[in-house]
Amino acid sequence: MEARPLDPLVATTVGAWAVALFAVALRARTTAPLEYLLAGRRLTTPAFVATLVATWYGGVLGVGEFSYRFGISNWIVFGVPYYVAALIFALLLARRARRSEALSIPDQLRTAYGPAAARVGAVLVLAMAVPAAYVLMLGELGGIYLGLPLPTALLGAVAFLVAYAVAGGFRAVVHTNAVQLVFMYAAFALLLPAALVATGGFAGLWAGLPAASRAWDGGLGVQAIAVWYFIALQTLVEPTFYQRCYAAASPQVARRGILISIVFWVVFDFLTTFSGLAARVLLPHLANPVLAYPELGRLVLPPLANALFAVGLFATVMSTAHSYLFLAAATIGHDVAPALARRVDQRHCTMAGLVLAGGAAVALALALRSVVAIWHDVGSVVTAALLLPLALAHAPPRWRFGPRSAPVAMVAAGVVALGWVLARTPEGGYPLGLEPIFPALAVSALAWVVSRLRRNG
Numbered sequence: 001m002e003a004r005p006l007d008p009l010v011a012t013t014v015g016a017w018a019v020a021l022f023a024v025a026l027r028a029r030t031t032a033p034l035e036y037l038l039a040g041r042r043l044t045t046p047a048f049v050a051t052l053v054a055t056w057y058g059g060v061l062g063v064g065e066f067s068y069r070f071g072i073s074n075w076i077v078f079g080v081p082y083y084v085a086a087l088i089f090a091l092l093l094a095r096r097a098r099r100s101e102a103l104s105i106p107d108q109l110r111t112a113y114g115p116a117a118a119r120v121g122a123v124l125v126l127a128m129a130v131p132a133a134y135v136l137m138l139g140e141l142g143g144i145y146l147g148l149p150l151p152t153a154l155l156g157a158v159a160f161l162v163a164y165a166v167a168g169g170f171r172a173v174v175h176t177n178a179v180q181l182v183f184m185y186a187a188f189a190l191l192l193p194a195a196l197v198a199t200g201g202f203a204g205l206w207a208g209l210p211a212a213s214r215a216w217d218g219g220l221g222v223q224a225i226a227v228w229y230f231i232a233l234q235t236l237v238e239p240t241f242y243q244r245c246y247a248a249a250s251p252q253v254a255r256r257g258i259l260i261s262i263v264f265w266v267v268f269d270f271l272t273t274f275s276g277l278a279a280r281v282l283l284p285h286l287a288n289p290v291l292a293y294p295e296l297g298r299l300v301l302p303p304l305a306n307a308l309f310a311v312g313l314f315a316t317v318m319s320t321a322h323s324y325l326f327l328a329a330a331t332i333g334h335d336v337a338p339a340l341a342r343r344v345d346q347r348h349c350t351m352a353g354l355v356l357a358g359g360a361a362v363a364l365a366l367a368l369r370s371v372v373a374i375w376h377d378v379g380s381v382v383t384a385a386l387l388l389p390l391a392l393a394h395a396p397p398r399w400r401f402g403p404r405s406a407p408v409a410m411v412a413a414g415v416v417a418l419g420w421v422l423a424r425t426p427e428g429g430y431p432l433g434l435e436p437i438f439p440a441l442a443v444s445a446l447a448w449v450v451s452r453l454r455r456n457g
Contacts, residue, residue, distance in 0.1 A: 006147035013307040014145065014314055017183070018160065021176055021318075028168030028175045036169035036347050037330055038103060038247040047174050048248055048257035051323070053264045054177040054184065055240050056082075058134045058320020060272065060313055061141070062371045064292035067276020070220060071213025074276060077225060079269040081232035083262050089236055090258035095251035096394045097242055105242050105390065106335040112393035113406035115339075120407045121386065122335040124414065125239050128382045129328035130357050132364035133374040134321035135161075139365060141317065144294050145310045154365055157321070158358040165326050165354050169347075170247065173326050180319035187312020188271035191293070194300040195278035205274070208281035227435040231376065234383035237390045239327050325361070329353030377421045377436075384440030385414035388448055405451035413444040 030036055043051070059078075067074040102108040105125050110118035135154055142153025164172060199205040212219040235241065241258070248254040279292040282299060286292065297309040333350030368374055389406045392399055401409055420436035430436065 007145055007307075007310075009303055010145045010307045010310045013304075013311055017311045017314070021179060022160075022164050022167075024175050024179055025164035025167045025172040028172040030169060030171055033347055035171060036350070037334060038243070039169075039171045039174055041247055042249050043174065043244065043247045043253065043257075044249055045253050045257050045260070047178065048244055048253055049260050049264065050181050051174045051177040052241070052244050052257060052261045053268075054181040054316075054319035055244075055323040056261070056265065056320070057184070057268060058131075058137070058317050058324075059371060059375065060184075060293065060316045061137050061290050062133075062375070063272050064276050064279065065289040067273050068280050068286065068289040068292040070218030071209060071215065071277060071280070072273065073216060073218030073220065073225065074273045075269055076216055077228045079266070079273070081229040082235060083265065084229075085232045085235035086241075086258055086262050086265075089238075089241055090255050090262075093236065093391070093394060094241075094245050094254040094258055097245040098248050098251040098254040100246075103246055104331065104334055105237070105239055105386075106331070108242070108393050109390065109406070112400055113389070114403040117389065117403070117406040117410065118335070119339055120410045121390075122331055122339070124382050124385050124410065126328055126331045126336065126357075128234075128378060129239055129324050129331060130360045130364065131321045131324035131328070132361045132368065133371045134317050134324060135358075135361040136365035136369065136371055136374070137317045138314070138321055140290065141294075141310075141314055144291065145314075151366065154362045157318075158325075158362055161318070161322050161325050162354045162358050165322060165329070166351050169350070170243075170326060170330070173323055174247075176322065177319050180315035183308075183312045183315035184319070185268065185271075185312075187309045187316070188268070188275055190301060190305050190309055190312075191297055192271050192275050192278070194305075195275060195282065195296060198300050199278055199281050202274075205278055205281055209277060210280075213277065213280055223435075227437065230435075230437050230441070231379045231383060233387055234379045237383060237386040239331075240323055243327055243330075321361075325354060325357055328357035328360075332356060380421065380436040380440070381414050381417040384417045384437050384444060385410045387441065388444045392448070401448055402451045402455055405447055405454075409444050409447035409451070412447060413440040416440040416443045 034040055063074060063078060066078065100108060100111065102111060106118040106122040109121040135157055138157035139150045139154040142148040142157065143150055196202065196205060199208060206214065217225050245254040248257065275296065276292055279296040283295055286295060293313065297306045301309055329350045332353030333346045337344045337349040389401055389410055392401060417436040417440035420430055420439060423431050
């Protein structure tokens with residue numbers, strides 16, 4: 001995506017927001033290890049909801065593109081399956097995760113299966129946590145609003161993320177997420193009403209849409225929709241969900257916080273989906289649908305409101321990028337470094353992990369340059385590898401994998417999924433016409449059956 005000319009008003013507004021955000025992070029500064037990693041495990045329900053809601057919605061440009069191209073099916077693809085998965089997590093896993101003594105997913109796997117499973121789990125969590133997709137979106141926003149070339153925007157965004165993550169650790173994540181939550185909702189509360197005025201209300205908006213945009217599947221077909229219901233199962237192994245449950249003040253806070261968060265996500269999906277539909281009506285010949293929200297903002301909002309909307313887009317992506325970057329760093333500091341050396345300072349290793357994870361995010365963003373591809377490919381591999389072993393880690397021992405079978409199942413499922421991804425044709429087809437997650441989950445399930453037979457035999 002080519003950089004656009006600098007908008008001075010937007011640049012000034014975004015700069016003021018960045019300074020305020022950094023000040024909030026500095027106020028959260030702490031040195032105690034547990035405070036730095038999990039905010040002392042004292043998150044109240046409001047703080048839990050604010051940080052989880054803000055973290056789980058960073059793909060805003062991708063949502064705008066999908067809504068523009070495939071209409072109301074955006075809600076069916078990127079909304080409903082994730083509500084269902086989050087509900088399952090809240091009802092079945094949230095309280096169990098908080099009752100455990102684990103501080104991370106690898107800790108949970110170590111308790112259930114031993115150190116080998118924990119090491120494999122640490123690699124998988126790290127792969128999922130490196131925020132390449134969200135750093136890429138920040139780079140694109142830097143080009144759209146600040147006139148920066150993509151490499152410069154990526155490096156600048158990561159440098160800022162690392163700087164204020166170092167300052168306060170997970171407590172800084174929580175405090176800044178609360179600020180960013182306000183901006184992300186305010187942004188679309190400005191945009192959608194203005195867009196509806198321009199389209200003649202909801203009736204005019206709906207009437208102006210192409211037939212495919214009003215179809216439940218957006219013309220994609222059943223399998224293309226169904227695969228996202230399996231990819232959404234990554235919520236059950238989502239490290240940021242577990243991290244916040246481990247940090248909650250109680251098991252009740254963890255469960256209640258997720259249930260309340262689902263309501264917030266429904267509201268935000270309403271705002272973003274219909275804003276994307278409005279862009280389809282008002283900008284029918286938009287060459288690059290990734291620009292659906294920025295171009296709609298320029299069209300229907302006055303300059304100052306558009307500048308505030310730009311801040312809201314940055315806040316939406318930044319909150320997720322920051323959360324995942326710190327998660328990746330915490331995985332390095334808490335799970336990877338101690339496995340490589342006996343005596344390590346976890347806090348210092350986490351700080352070093354911020355730089356390493358940030359560099360990896362920039363490299364992957366420049367290499368792949370597709371947000372949806374990163375979501376799809378990484379989600380397919382990690383979800384297939386972790387889903388059954390991690391879900392069963394909470395079950396009674398008789399239902400779990402054996403200690404030796406768990407790491408084998410994770411590696412085998414991950415390799416199958418990765419192989420399927422690499423075997424993709426230039427046209428986007430997969431071997432046997434199957435999405436990678438399906439054969440990989442089948443391998444994981446087969447490994448569980450074999451493990452059960454051996455233990456019972």
